[in-house]
Amino acid sequence: MQKQVITKTLNFSVLGQPVHLLDDYPGWLIAQLHQQLGGHVITLNAEMTMQAEKNATLAEIIKLADLVIPDGSGVVLYLWLKGKKVKRCPGIELAETLLLYAGQLSKPMPVFFFGGAPEVAEKAAKFWQQRCPKLAIAGTQHGYLSPEEEQQLCQTLKEKQPSLIFVGLGVPRQELWIAQHRHLCPKAIWIGVGGSLDIWAGTKTRAPAWFRENHLEWLYRLYQEPWRWRRMLALPLFAWKALLSNFFRK
Template sequence: MRDTTTPTRHLFGLEVDALTMDQTVALAERAIRQHERLLIGVVNAAKIAKLNADPVLRDSLLEADVLLADGQSVVWASRLLRQPLPERVAGIDLFEELLGVADRGHLRVFLLGAKPDVLARVEQEIAVRWPGVVIAGSRDGYFTEAEADEVAEQIAGSAPDLLFLGMTTPKKENFIGRYGERLGVPVQHGVGGSFDVLAGVTARAPRAWQRCGMEWAYRVAQEPRRLWRRYLVTNLAFLGLVGIELVHPHPAYRHSPNGMPVTNQLDQPRREAR
């Protein structure tokens, strides 16, 4: 459900929606009422750094009905590039806001992703914090390619109003790309590692760190050996891309044939940037 009236900003070859959290939640509520698909995509510094080299990721972002700035660094970059976004709409915060919508409306939710024990803890947490939510079904994220059809049938058969995918890239992108249109679910939101946070497996950065755009540093502090190199490479790459964007804005991406990145200076953006 693409809304051509929604203002967008042209950033790094993508059209990012200039929406607040409240506006995004209102779009989701309308999609549920009208039973129209709203596929929510989010973008952060790490995804921007991988855009050109990862056609699956790129195409999944192009497919989204609404694309939001999940990272504070993207919001800061948008202002530097004179394509200002109003605020960060973090995927995990949106996840919780949408659970609030489901709670108030007694809506049906399907949870897909994480390990079985983590998924069970997420269901328990939802039952305590959002008791009005109806868990239409759930499935852990460790299914094989051969089981994907069965998982899609399970989701469609449970008739949820909202689908949350707590899986990593590119598995969730591949799944939604293959089955999204057939699932019949109005709101589809890939929440990544949010299941782990909600289950208490992973600690989220304090609010002060979030406001400073330093959640990545908090994660590195938790797992320095595993994460320091990843964030060093990603952050440097993102800073370099911001510099390039200042001088020569990236032309709009289009879907990639045969997995090769495609841009065209004459392409019109997905929606007119306002």
């Protein structure tokens, strides 16, 4: 794997939020890892975009992120309306590519899993350890921390300096947490992975391929977690704003 930095294209705005358009997102991040440059990865979808309109702190974090990928189908469809025929880059698939890469190296790139209910991060780590026996696990921690436990987590990260840190606290909490704590491991790649930890742990399942290929993964998540319906109201609002934006552009 080449170690030079792959230059990002100019940001493309999705209702005011930037997206970096790359042919090879994993390659860019692997180059960052080899040069120990670190970075914060944002997996942008329609729901996060709508939250950022009302949450100035989240919006600023997205703008300052080192890499913003088109994770959600709504974001991809918006880009298509603007003439950018990009492919969706699901955050879980990006994370899995990095884990598989780290699991085959002779020189370890330790990974850390943080988030989810008690035992979820630990089970996710065990899943990946079985899948990639050479993968170096720096540690795990669930997402329900007391102030004392959070302080201990920060100390652990500072001491162990993992190369990849996956944070599954949900949006926007995981983005805020990463922005506040990434200074602890400046050479690491930090990625907010949402419910990916639950999928790796086996407590939830990812949408079947047909749903993913037809931009309906959100519908499967709603089926699994009906309590999300209020949050899903952001999707039609995003679609309406995207159509208006395209109409006025024309």
